[in-house]
Each structure stands twice: as C-alpha cells, then as structure tokens.
Amino acid sequence: MSVGLLAVVDDILTAALKASAKTAGVVIDDAAVTPQYVQGLSPARELHVVWRIALGSLFNKFVIIIPLALLLSAFAPWVLPWLLILGGSYLCFEGAEKVTEWFGAHHASDESESREEGKLIFGAIRTDLILSTEIMLIALASLDPDFGIWMTLGALVVIGLGMTVLVYGAVALLVKIDDIGLSLMKNPARRMRRTGARIVAAMPAVFRVIGIIGTVAMLWVGGHLVIANLAETFWQAPYDLLHVVTHAIDSAGPAVVWVTDTTISLVFGLMLGLIIVGIVFGLSGLLKRNKPGVVAA
Secondary structure (H helix, E strand, C coil): CHHHHHHHHHHHHHHHHHHHHCCHHHHHHHHHHHHHHHCCCCHHHHHHHHHHHHHHHHHHHHHHHHHHHHHHHHHCCCHHHHHHHHHHHHHHHHHHHHHHHHCCCCCCCCCCHHHHHHHHHHHHHHHHHHHHHHHHHHHHHHCCHHHCHHHHHHHHHHHHHHHHHHHHHHHHHHHCHHHHHHHHHCCCCHHHHHHHHHHHHHHHHHHHHHHHHHHHHHHHHHHHHHHHHHHHHCCCHHHHHHHHHHHHCHHHCHHHHHHHHHHHHHHHHHHHHHHHHHHHHHHHHHHHHCCCCCCCC
8 A cells, every 4th residue: 555655656756847847947937037026125024925925826826727727628628728828918918017117117106015015916926827827737738648637636736836835935045145145244254244245235236137037037938828829729820930930040959949939939928018018008098087087287
C-alpha cells in the first residue's frame, strides 16, 4: 500500500516538474509584474500586501482556475481559447495604460490610502488570475492525456502551489532588499556598511527597471495569448504572419527566433492595448460629460 502510494506521488511530482518547465516564461513574467503593485507603499505594509496577493493567487488557482480548466477541458474545450483572448486583451490594456502613464497620462485619485491599497491588491490579484490561467493551462496541456483525472488534479495542485511559493517568495525578498541594505549600513564593518549603502542607493533604479520589465511582460504575454488563440478561433492572419517571419529567420538560431517572436507579440499587444485604452478613456469621458450636474464651460 505504502509502496503504491509512493509510486503515485513520484509520478505526480515527476509530471509536475516536467510541465512546470514549460511554464517558466510566464512565471518570470508574473514575478516581474507583481513588484510594481507594492511600489509607493510604506515599508511596514509591503509584506502584508505581498501576502494578501499570494493568498489571492492561491484562491485563483485552486478555487477558480483548476476546477474550471478541468471542467472545460472535459466538456467544453472550445471555450478555453476565447477565455484566453479576453485575458490576453486585458493584459494588453494594462500594459498599454502603463505606457501612456510614462508619457504623462496619469489619473488622479482622491481616495484614502487604505482604499488605494485595496485597489492595488485587487488589481494585482486580477492580473495574477490571467497569468495564472496561462500557467495552469500550459501545464494542463503538457500533462499526459491518459494520466487520469486524480493524477492530473494532483499534478496541477503541486504546480500551482510551487509556482505561487516561488513567485511570491521572490517578490517578498525583492521588496525587502532595501531593508537588508539598511541593516547592513548599521554593521560595524566598513565594507558591510558600504555594501548596504550601495544596495539602498540602487533600489530605486532596480524598481524602475522591474516596472519596465513588468509592463513589457504584460504586453508580450498578452499579445502572444491573443495571437495564438485568435488562430484557434476565427482569425489566423496574425499567427500566419508571425509564423512566416520566424520561419524566414529560422537559420539564425533559436535565440533570434525567440526575440523576433517576442517583439512581434509585444508590438501587437501594444497596438491592441492602445486601441482598448482609447475606447475605455473615450467612454469614460463620455460618461463623465453626461453625468447630472456637470456644466459645460
């Protein structure tokens, strides 16, 4: 009995490890996107916010994504590409909105700090839902179809838990590096104090770079999701163009092909995101103008 149980556990862990390897790109994107949600918070709130986002991520995976993915893959697999198109479009919108903010399109808010923190957490969990959906669907597609429902469920649970610990453990460490630097600055050893000072001085630039990487990741992943799943539904032209371009430079090596694929997905995601941003901002402005009590200048 125990030998059989150990064999089952070993099979689940082995399958989970192999499937996880194929989700590495999205996991990196998830880890790059998340730190931007804790920027601007007081140091005392950073770990609390990361913890709440991590709990939300676990809820996304175990309560929403895994049960829904298993049900849809069994009874309505045609729905999955449409869900991924919607999710990818939302990532493109978020990424393009960040790009517009770089050029001065900031949105003022007069809400309290606690409300802002709640919005940040909700926004992070919402973005995590999309990225986690792609992670779990890629993992599900990588598992053996003959694995069985319970073995598949076990592997997905292991993948979901492992990815959450990996991503949010890394995020928690990253956002507290400046505190580590401050502690080193109090060390009696001069070399340690210098190291701590360098860490603290470097963190603003590190977070700016992470913010850029996170925005690029949202546009890249979102664009790739939309292109790939449009081809699965009703419009194959963007995917065909991507395939033609990458095939033409196939002899240049896998690294060049990957960069080209990523760049095209990024540009597509940015264009789609800017269109959605324009529509959303236009509708928002129209609704504000039509509010009772608003007087035209």
